[in-house]
Amino acid sequence: MxxxxxxxxxxxxxxxxxxxxxxxxxxxxxxxxxxxxxxxxxxxxxxxxxxxxxxxxxxxxxxxxxxxxxxxxxxxxxxxxxxxxxxxxxxxxxxxxxxxxxxxxxxxxxxxxxxxxxxxxxxxxxYFDGELFLPQNATEEAAAKALIYLQEIHSLSICHGDIYYYEARIDTPRTLMLLTNGDVRWIDFEHSSTNASSEDLKDEMAVVADLIGPTGILWKLKQGLPDYERLGIVPPDSQNEYLQTDQTTDSDDSRTNDGP
Missing domain, CATH: 3.30.200.20 (Phosphorylase Kinase; domain 1)
Incomplete structure (x- = not known):
């Protein structure tokens, strides 16, 4: 049906x-x-x-x-x-x-x-026994494995395409599982692309490294309240206002471009 x-x-x-x-x-x-x-x-x-x-x-x-x-x-x-x-x-x-x-x-x-x-x-x-990789269960060892594993996936010219964080979170990829044995797995490839360009693969790795790499956002958040301006991140409380402003700008541009 x-x-x-x-x-x-x-x-x-x-x-x-x-x-x-x-x-x-x-x-x-x-x-x-x-x-x-x-x-x-x-x-x-x-x-x-x-x-x-x-x-x-x-x-x-x-x-x-x-x-x-x-x-x-x-x-x-x-x-x-x-x-x-x-x-x-x-x-x-x-x-x-x-x-x-x-x-x-x-x-x-x-x-x-x-x-x-x-x-x-x-x-x-x-099927795996585990949970999503989140700030409360994240370890440096698991994060390091995730980066290595993603690099190996990239070696097959596969760009995952959905490694970004949730709307209200700015810390970990939303498609990474932490298993009960401490290992990790990448999941959910419905946004993926095969035969991906080296530029796309490089950009994706950079995003993940910025999140969970040795000096990533995740560890700064775990250490305490982050300096959002220094990290270049929109604070969660301001995201709705930011998105609303951004959408208004797009709408105005669209009307301008479509006008006579």
Whole structure:
């Protein structure tokens, strides 16, 4: 089923006994929903006769061309290259499908509008025990590994494309996982590009180094209140005002350029 992107609301998955998905003719039981976003729904699953957990990332089919479809294609392409190179710094890629189906039990109370009906795009990945790499759990050793691993990913001409921090944070990349054993993994390649230019790779590495490198913003923040002006950062309390001013300027420029 194709969904109109303008009206699309991420489904409100309700976990019930028997809730499962079918990936390449094999049925997997859903343990929990990790994340629900307009571009993807991330599930922790396991086979009915195997205890091994895996990740299934579903890309709800949207009735439009553009980013929502390209994200699935880009992530598949990047993971294929990484798997062929036996890269250990990302989740292992088990494959993709364009015909995943969500199996709702007969007693499911999930409203029809919140169901993913029909065949869906999806990928299957290795599951890790861990959490996002954040200031409260960051270590210098893990940060150093992250930089080395990203450099090795870049050696395959893959630019991750989504290494920036969250809107309200200015410290760590949002697509980096810290595992329980202290190692790290780069995740979420839906913004990636293959055959990336050396300039793009250099710029991306510079951004990550500025965040978590030996003299990066992360460590300055952990030491105490940062000097935002010296670091060249807009303070979180001022970001909304900054964005509003920036948007107004863009709007004014647009009207000027479009005028007679």
């Amino acid at each position: 194709l969904v109109n992107a303008r009206k699309y609301v991420p489904p409100n998955f309700t976990i019930l006994p028997g809730f499962s998905v079918q990936f390449r003719d094999k049925t997997y039981e859903v343990e929990r929903v990790l994340q629900v976003r307009p571009i993807s729904v991330v599930l922790v699953v396991h086979g009915p006769s195997e205890p091994i957990r895996r990740i299934i990332k579903i890309y709800p089919k949207i009735n439009q061309i553009g980013f929502f479809r390209r994200g699935f294609q880009k992530e598949c392409r990047a993971y294929r290259i990484l798997r062929a190179a036996d890269c250990k710094h990302v989740p292992y890629y088990y494959g993709c499908t364009s015909s995943l189906t969500v199996l709702y039990p007969p007693n499911s109370r999930v409203p029809a509008d919140d169901r993913l009906n029909g065949e869906q795009n999806a990928i299957m990945l290795e």
